[in-house]
Every structure is written in structure tokens, then in C-alpha cells.
Amino acid sequence: MISFPFTIHATEGAARTGVLQTPRGTIRTPAFMPVGTAATVKALTMDQVRATGADVILANTYHLMLRPGGERLQRLGGVHRFGGWSGPILTDSGGFQVWSLAGLRKLTEEGVVFRSHLDGSRHQLTPEHAMWLQAEAIGADIVMQLDECTRFGSPHREAETSMELSLRWARRCRDAFGERPAQTLFGIVQGSVFEDLRKRSAEGLREIGFGGYAIGGLAVGEGHAAMCDTLDVTVPHLPGERPRYLMGVGKPLDLVAGVLRGVDMFDCVLPTRAGRHGQAWTWDGPVNLKNARFAEDQDPLDPQVPCPASQDYSKAYLHHLVKCDEILGQVLLSWHNIAFYQHLMATLRDAIAGGTLHALARDLTTRWAGQASSPRAEPAP
Amino acid sequence: MISFPFTIHATEGAARTGVLQTPRGTIRTPAFMPVGTAATVKALTMDQVRATGADVILANTYHLMLRPGGERLQRLGGVHRFGGWSGPILTDSGGFQVWSLAGLRKLTEEGVVFRSHLDGSRHQLTPEHAMWLQAEAIGADIVMQLDECTRFGSPHREAETSMELSLRWARRCRDAFGERPAQTLFGIVQGSVFEDLRKRSAEGLREIGFGGYAIGGLAVGEGHAAMCDTLDVTVPHLPGERPRYLMGVGKPLDLVAGVLRGVDMFDCVLPTRAGRHGQAWTWDGPVNLKNARFAEDQDPLDPQVPCPASQDYSKAYLHHLVKCDEILGQVLLSWHNIAFYQHLMATLRDAIAGGTLHALARDLTTRWAGQASSPRAEPAP
Numbered sequence: 001m002i003s004f005p006f007t008i009h010a011t012e013g014a015a016r017t018g019v020l021q022t023p024r025g026t027i028r029t030p031a032f033m034p035v036g037t038a039a040t041v042k043a044l045t046m047d048q049v050r051a052t053g054a055d056v057i058l059a060n061t062y063h064l065m066l067r068p069g070g071e072r073l074q075r076l077g078g079v080h081r082f083g084g085w086s087g088p089i090l091t092d093s094g095g096f097q098v099w100s101l102a103g104l105r106k107l108t109e110e111g112v113v114f115r116s117h118l119d120g121s122r123h124q125l126t127p128e129h130a131m132w133l134q135a136e137a138i139g140a141d142i143v144m145q146l147d148e149c150t151r152f153g154s155p156h157r158e159a160e161t162s163m164e165l166s167l168r169w170a171r172r173c174r175d176a177f178g179e180r181p182a183q184t185l186f187g188i189v190q191g192s193v194f195e196d197l198r199k200r201s202a203e204g205l206r207e208i209g210f211g212g213y214a215i216g217g218l219a220v221g222e223g224h225a226a227m228c229d230t231l232d233v234t235v236p237h238l239p240g241e242r243p244r245y246l247m248g249v250g251k252p253l254d255l256v257a258g259v260l261r262g263v264d265m266f267d268c269v270l271p272t273r274a275g276r277h278g279q280a281w282t283w284d285g286p287v288n289l290k291n292a293r294f295a296e297d298q299d300p301l302d303p304q305v306p307c308p309a310s311q312d313y314s315k316a317y318l319h320h321l322v323k324c325d326e327i328l329g330q331v332l333l334s335w336h337n338i339a340f341y342q343h344l345m346a347t348l349r350d351a352i353a354g355g356t357l358h359a360l361a362r363d364l365t366t367r368w369a370g371q372a373s374s375p376r377a378e379p380a381p
Numbered sequence: 382m383i384s385f386p387f388t389i390h391a392t393e394g395a396a397r398t399g400v401l402q403t404p405r406g407t408i409r410t411p412a413f414m415p416v417g418t419a420a421t422v423k424a425l426t427m428d429q430v431r432a433t434g435a436d437v438i439l440a441n442t443y444h445l446m447l448r449p450g451g452e453r454l455q456r457l458g459g460v461h462r463f464g465g466w467s468g469p470i471l472t473d474s475g476g477f478q479v480w481s482l483a484g485l486r487k488l489t490e491e492g493v494v495f496r497s498h499l500d501g502s503r504h505q506l507t508p509e510h511a512m513w514l515q516a517e518a519i520g521a522d523i524v525m526q527l528d529e530c531t532r533f534g535s536p537h538r539e540a541e542t543s544m545e546l547s548l549r550w551a552r553r554c555r556d557a558f559g560e561r562p563a564q565t566l567f568g569i570v571q572g573s574v575f576e577d578l579r580k581r582s583a584e585g586l587r588e589i590g591f592g593g594y595a596i597g598g599l600a601v602g603e604g605h606a607a608m609c610d611t612l613d614v615t616v617p618h619l620p621g622e623r624p625r626y627l628m629g630v631g632k633p634l635d636l637v638a639g640v641l642r643g644v645d646m647f648d649c650v651l652p653t654r655a656g657r658h659g660q661a662w663t664w665d666g667p668v669n670l671k672n673a674r675f676a677e678d679q680d681p682l683d684p685q686v687p688c689p690a691s692q693d694y695s696k697a698y699l700h701h702l703v704k705c706d707e708i709l710g711q712v713l714l715s716w717h718n719i720a721f722y723q724h725l726m727a728t729l730r731d732a733i734a735g736g737t738l739h740a741l742a743r744d745l746t747t748r749w750a751g752q753a754s755s756p757r758a759e760p761a762p
Contacts, residue, residue: 039701043708047689068676068701075677082698276708295449296456308428317463320420320449327424327657327708 002184003211006243010353014262017352020243022088022141023182027055029264032341038063039083042272043334046084053342056088058267061133062097066116070137078139091140093130099149127172135183145173147188152220159192166190167204174208184211193226195233202237212243219248231261252344253368256361259348271337276330278322281340285368294319307339383565384592387624391734395643398733401624403469403522404563408436410645413722419444420464423653424715427465434723437469439648442514443478447497451518459520472521474511480530508553516564526554528569533601540573547571548585555589565592573598574607576614583618593624600629612642633725634749637742640729652722656715659703666749675700688720
């Protein structure tokens with residue numbers, strides 16, 4: 001297994017900052033990966049994404065296997081060339097999206113058979129096919145194992161059965177992935193909110209050996225506190241020298257909480273999705289640009305965020321664009337939100353390096369209290 | 382009346398190329414003005430618009446008087462500041478949009494009363510109010526008189542009555558506009574397809590005296606040939622030393638035909654509207670990116686057009702974005718189309734300067750025959 005060199009430059013408590021070196025470029029950690037679902041970070045050009053400071057983006061195997069399709073994507077030279085992103089790309093396995101297709105999927109030991117949400121066509125995703133799709137067709141730099149995302153609220157027995165299936169699939173993914181000189185494979189810890197299952201899952205994955213370890217099955221409705229508790233009982237079982245990736249998370253205070261607990265990588269559709277719906281995250285908290293109080297507000301969204309969308313347009317203009325359903329409103333708010341997330345991550349990295357992360361986290365928790373839905377950013381003392 | 386300095390550098394037949402000097406910057410003519418309806422050229426940032434080579438944009442008084450509203454816009458410092466465009470802006474008078482609100486408007490000598498298409502609220506547009514909106518609230522550099530757009534197919538008597546109303550309104554606009562040190566006012570020739578009416582309209586406007594002369598009442602369904610015929614009987618009655626503006630036109634061959642007949646300025650929603658619907662104009666003609674033949678086409682849209690959207694993305698990727706209804710598809714095709722239009726205008730300007738316009742026009746007419754709907758680009762010999 002190729003493990004990309006991962007160097008930790010500084011730590012503060014469980015938190016750490018460093019760099020993950022990939023053949024396509026350096027990822028500064030903790031890192032937030034904008035989600036480029038269908039080979040596009042929605043509403044943005046890759047140049048705009050790059051200018052926010054994003055080192056790596058995520059692409060969704062489920063969406064890409066349906067459109068343009070794996071074989072076509074392979075003929076087109078993979079998603080770097082197709083989408084115009086020369087830096088590293090991480091792909092999910094498609095498992096999470098298929099899992100959300102309630103009623104349209106059937107799970108077996110072999111894999112999952114599902115019907116496309118687009119045209120009802122029948123598809124199969126197995127550990128082996130997920131490896132081919134990500135490593136060969138899409139050409140991802142960081143490939144995720146196929147897993148089953150255990151539903152939140154599962155009883156222990158169900159969570160255990162599901163976790164064990166994911167672990168058997170992890171082995172098959174590792175075997176199918178083979179030896180690749182410039183790509184790496186991450187395993188995914190499952191086990192819902194149960195400490196014993198998370199521990200067994202982590203140990204099973206370490207035994208197989210992966211280039212990095214993701215924490216799956218969160219951001220599925222468990223809430224901020226349960227997410228924190230699960231991180232508290234999961235992270236200690238992951239190898240310290242490999243990157244840790246908290247999948248699908250989250251709101252700004254969720255990221256802070258993850259960083260405090262030693263997470264190195266995050267992804268979430270929130271900044272782009274919120275941006276398309278008129279919402280912006282700023283250092284002063286979230287704002288909804290539809291609100292009439294912005295109609296004559298000449299201030300920019302957030303002058304601290306180094307992005308044209310954050311600095312060069314008045315809230316009055318953004319309010320107008322949102323009210324008029326103008327595409328530019330969706331573009332600028334998506335762009336700002338991605339830039340804010342990158343600025344937040346850069347600030348967290350600097351804080352770890354300077355030994356001020358816990359003070360910053362306390363400040364942000366106070367500052368965003370009641371505005372963000374996440375009630376708890378700091379780990380239990 | 383302030384008339385912006387207009388210098389003609391070269392002519393070829395009736396065609397001419399030069400510069401219109403405004404206090405906010407130089408407009409190279411013949412010029413195509415992207416339409417920034419609601420203070421946004423749909424789907425694009427002003428930086429993207431600027432980078433295509435656009436010297437001037439158009440904004441719609443009708444849309445702006447409804448949202449954000451004239452008084453609010455005035456408080457916000459006008460549309461340059463609001464929309465972030467520092468170059469010259471031309472505004473239409475709102476008359477054309479109101480005219481298209483069939484059943485929701487009532488025309489009198491005083492002006493036009495109409496109901497908003499958004500919320501049914503009642504508004505009035507008079508020559509005096511149109512001047513206040515454009516010159517004071519919006520702060521346009523080039524202001525258009527309020528006119529009545531005569532419907533295509535009107536009998537002579539109806540077209541005459543309508544044209545005479547527009548002429549009386551031209552006088553009232555001129556009086557209301559007053560003396561402004563840094564803004565200018567254009568009159569609008571009406572008269573439908575009737576030579577005698579166009580001549581009387583042009584003469585009436587010249588008598589009042591304007592900073593430029595627009596040709597209105599075209600691009601309303603008359604077709605390319607009738608448009609050309611009307612230009613042939615209208616342009617000769619306009620003063621040669623002032624800019625001529627053909628409103629709402631058009632497709633690429635319409636622009637070529639207008640330039641051949643001595644038109645200096647154009648505007649049209651076509652490039653952005655077509656872009657939002659998956660259509661692109663290129664030097665090889667129009668293409669519909671939805672077409673399956675582009676699914677694996679690795680070539681860019683048009684490498685001759687100096688724009689990232691034209692050069693840096695494969696047709697396969699654009700096809701994918703359009704098929705997936707991705708916002709980025711609308712952004713890139715709008716951007717490319719505006720860039721193509723600017724590249725076309727730059728090429729026409731160079732051709733006039735080099736004495737090759739007629740040869741180029743013949744070549745384009747052949748090249749785009751059957752692909753563009755416009756059957757006739759060259760003037761009658």
C-alpha cells in the first residue's frame with residue numbers, strides 16, 4: 001500500500017497540523033475538501049475553487065458512474081482532465097449515495113444493486129467495481145473503500161452486522177486496489193455510536209493497512225454532541241501517523257470540534273448548498289441574504305475572507321441577486337462560503353501552530369452560539 | 382446637450398470603426414453591449430464580462446425600477462457602484478419591456494401606466510420619470526429617450542401615430558434631461574418598416590439634437606431581410622458624426638449586416654440567453670451542447686476566441702454540465718458567447734480598418750449559411 005507522506009508540523013492536545021504530500025500536490029491539514037459532485041464544485045469554476053486556497057476536492061463516484069459513466073470517463077482521461085482540476089482528488093465510494101436510495105437498492109454480501117435516481121437503470125456496486133471506478137475510470141488520487149453507512153439509530157446488533165460487512169468489503173477493496181504507484185486507499189471506520197464497534201472496526205482496518213482512515217456513519221442525524229462523543233471513542237484507535245478524515249462534516253463548529261479531536265480532513269456540501277439558497281457563513285456567524293435588513297447594507301459579506309465574493313460585493317447587491325433568483329447570486333455565495341471554509345481551516349492550522357487553538361475554539365463557540373446549530377465545539381475536559 | 386467625442390478612424394462603404402469617448406472609458410465601435418438586465422449580466426461576474434473585451438454594458442430600467450427600485454438605487458449610489466461595473470453603462474428607457482406587457486399597460490399622451498409582472502403593483506413611466514430613473518437613480522452614462530415600440534405589422538397610419546408620440550416624448554425627454562456634464566442622451570428612430578416615417582422620425586430627432594441616435598422597433602419579428610431594408614432607408618437620415626445604435630439586435634449575421642450599413646452599437650440578450658440553454662455560437666456556427674455527438678469530444682468550444690470558457694474546457698465536459706443542469710454549464714456557455722460576440726466585433730473592427738469587411742462578410746455569410754437563421758448579411762449591391 002502506497003501511503004502518501006504525511007508530516008505533522010505541530011500539535012495542540014489531540015489537534016495537529018501538517019501536510020499530506022500527494023503526487024499531484026500538497027494538502028495542508030487540517031483540510032476542508034470542497035465537494036465536486038459531478039466533476040464540478042457546483043456553480044464555480046475550478047480556478048475560483050483554487051483561488052480560495054483549496055488543495056484538494058472531492059468527487060462523487062455515484063454521480064460520475066451514472067453521468068458521464070465510468071467507461072466514458074476512462075476514455076476521456078479521468079476526472080482531472082475532464083473537470084480541469086490538476087490538484088489531488090479524493091473520491092467517495094458511491095456507497096453513501098446508494099445507501100440513501102431507500103427502496104431502490106438491494107444489499108448482499110457481494111455488493112449493492114441499485115436503480116439510478118435519474119432513469120431507473122440498474123447498476124451494481126461491489127468493492128471490486130468501486131475500486132475500478134475510482135482508481136481506473138475516475139483516476140482519483142485518494143480512493144475510499146466501499147462501505148455500508150449504518151443508519152443512525154440502529155440497535156447494536158444491526159450496527160455490528162453492518163460494520164462487519166464494511167470490514168469484509170475493506171479487505172476486498174484492499175485486494176482489488178492492488179499496488180499503485182501514485183494512488184492511495186483509505187479505509188472507513190463504521191460502528192455507529194458504539195464504542196466497542198468503532199474500536200473493532202478501527203482495529204480491523206489497521207490490520208489490513210490503509211493509507212489513511214476515514215470516520216464514516218456520522219453527519220447522518222446524530223447531532224453535534226453524539227458526533228463529538230463518537231469521535232472521542234474512535235480517534236484514539238486510529239494510527240497517529242496516518243491522516244484521519246471525517247466524512248460529510250460539517251458546519252463550522254463541527255469542523256472546529258473535529259480538529260480539536262485530531263481530524264485532518266473534512267468534506268461537506270453545506271457551503272455550496274447553502275450558497276445556492278442565499279445563505280452565507282461569516283466570521284460573525286451565518287446570514288441569510290434574503291433578509292430585508294440587507295437591502296441597503298453597503299458592507300461586503302466579510303472583508304476578512306480573502307475572496308472577491310467576500311470583499312467586492314455589497315450585501316445590498318447580494319440581497320438583490322438572491323431576491324431576483326440571479327445565477328450570479330448563487331455563484332458569489334457559493335464562492336464566498338468555500339472561501340470562508342478555507343479561511344477557517346487556515347486560521348485553525350495557524351492556531352495549532354501557535355498553540356492558540358483551544359482559546360480560538362472557545363471564542364468561536366461563544367461567538368457563534370445560538371447562530372450555528374452545533375452546541376458543543378470543545379471536547380469534554 | 383453633451384455629445385461624447387466620437388472619432389471615426391476608418392470606413393469601408395457605409396461601415397465605420399472608431400471610438401466613442403465617455404467619462405468612464407472608451408467604447409471601441411462597432412461595439413456589442415452585453416445586457417446586464419438587473420445590474421448583472423446573467424450568470425457572469427463583471428470581471429468575467431470585462432475580460433471578454435466588453436467596453437460598455439446595458440442595464441434595463443424596467444427591471445431596475447421594480448427591483449431594487451429607483452429611490453433605493455439612488456441611495457445606493459447608482460448601478461455602477463451597486464453592480465460593480467466601473468465602465469460606461471447605457472440604459473434603455475423601460476419602454477420596450479413595458480410595451481411587451483400586453484394587457485398590463487395603458488398608454489396615454491402623458492406616459493404609460495403598467496402593472497409589475499412580479500407582484501401586480503402599479504407603476505407609471507413618463508418621459509420625465511424615465512429621465513430621472515436613468516440619469517439620477519441608475520446614473521447611466523448613456524440615457525435613452527422613452528419611446529413607444531411600434532408593433533411589427535402595424536399599418537402605416539398606426540405606425541405614424543406611434544412614431545409621432547415617440548417624437549413628442551423625445552422632446553420632453555430632451556427637456557427633462559437638461560444639461561448634464563458627464564452624461565448623454567440618445568434619441569430613438571421609430572416608424573416601423575416605412576421609409577417615409579423613418580425619415581420623418583430621424584429628421585425630427587436631429588432637429589431636437591441628441592448625443593446619439595438609436596434605431597428602435599426592429600428585432601421584433603420582422604426578420605433579417607426587413608431589418609436590413611429598414612436600416613437601408615433609415616441610416617442615411619442619421620447624422621454621420623454621431624453614433625448609431627441598433628437596439629436589441631441580434632444574431633451574429635445580424636450584427637455583420639448592421640455593421641455593413643453603418644451601425645456603431647448593438648445589444649442583445651441572445652448570447653447569455655442561448656448560453657443558459659446549452660447553445661454556443663462559434664466561428665464554425667452555432668452548436669447545441671446537449672447534442673450527444675459532443676459526449677466524447679475533447680476539443681474546446683472555439684480556440685480562436687480568447688476566453689477561458691472557449692479554450693480551457695472540452696465540449697465533452699460542457700455537454701456533461703448541460704446534461705446535468707449544472708450552473709457551471711450556464712456560466713461557461715454565457716461567458717463563451719459574450720466572448721465570441723466581442724471577438725466577432727473586434728474582428729469586424731479590424732476588417733474595416735484593413736478594408737476587408739466586405740470580403741469577411743461574404744465569407745461569414747457562406748460559412749454560417751443555413752446554420753444562422755439570418756439569410757442575408759450583405760447590403761443590396
